[in-house]
Amino acid sequence: MQEKDLKEILNAAYELEGLLQLSLTGKQDLSRLHDLIVDKGHLISSLCDRLPAAATESGEGAAAGYYVVDEAADDSTAAEPVENGPAVKEQPGEPLPAEPEAVPDFSHIEGVSFADTPDEPEEQAPAQDAAPAHQPLRLRNNPGGRPKLRRLFPINEVFLFRRELFGGSDVDFNASLSIVEDLDTYDAAEDYFVSDLQWDMNDPTVGQFLAIIKKYFKQQ
Structure with a gap:
């Protein structure tokens, strides 16, 4: 699985998120946004199809370094009785370092204006007394x-x-x-x-x- 393919899928997903946010505002041509959303969904689907398919250990998967787990065999093994023994507490693995999230760029999409479009309806701040400038x-x-x-x-x-x-x-x-x-x-x-x-x-x-x-x- 290529890192480039995964990043392309991630960027397309963020662009799809932005289009969905715009459609919720109701400030754009919904028919135009609908076409863009559908096209972006097809793009994500086609990118996913490019990812390598799983293979058995004796086939191409073994050469590529990945294998398929036999779920049926795994389930049967899990169902077998286990002798009583001291309980082993599972240790949580270390979290993977967070990757910087991609930011959707809509400048290449024609027919939709993003300059003055609100990204979502404004939240209403609760009423409160005036506070000094040093307060959070x-x-x-x-x-x-x-x-x-x-x-x-x-x-x-x-x-x-x-x-x-x-x-x-x-x-x-x-x-x-x-x-x-x-x-x-x-x-x-x-x-x-x-x-x-x-x-x-x-x-x-x-x-x-x-x-x-x-x-x-x-x-x-």
Whole structure:
């Protein structure tokens, strides 16, 4: 199984996720989105067909280094009585290192506009009293709804930043941008993300996000 094939399937799956998100907003031509979703599903199916099929140990599978487990034989073995003995506690294996998730890129799809399309319906922040600026993000309101700063973020990067930096919350993402709009300098914004939100400046995703924030202050 080639790593390249798996990455192609993963990228196609993320693009399919983005198309499904857009269809839920109801802001696009649903018939056009339907065709794109179907095409993307066919693409994923065809990519899966390219993966090597399992083979027996005596056939091609043995040469390739993979084998088929006989499920019937495995079940019969499991059903046989086992002599009583000391219980052995299974030790959990070490987790595999997480691979960076691919970000869907929809720039190559024609007929659908992604620039100003909301990725999902806005969440409603609970009503609460005004809080000082030093309080954590979740203790503040997001006055005025969607901030203007958000227009600088491409739709596929919104998916990435919201998931990796804001726990998947669109409310926290918008609230953070609203706070940045009230600041006077990029240094103040950077201090907010490092001191208040405890972001790691060595994280590549954080660096990618702050590059857009720096661009915003240069335009002011």
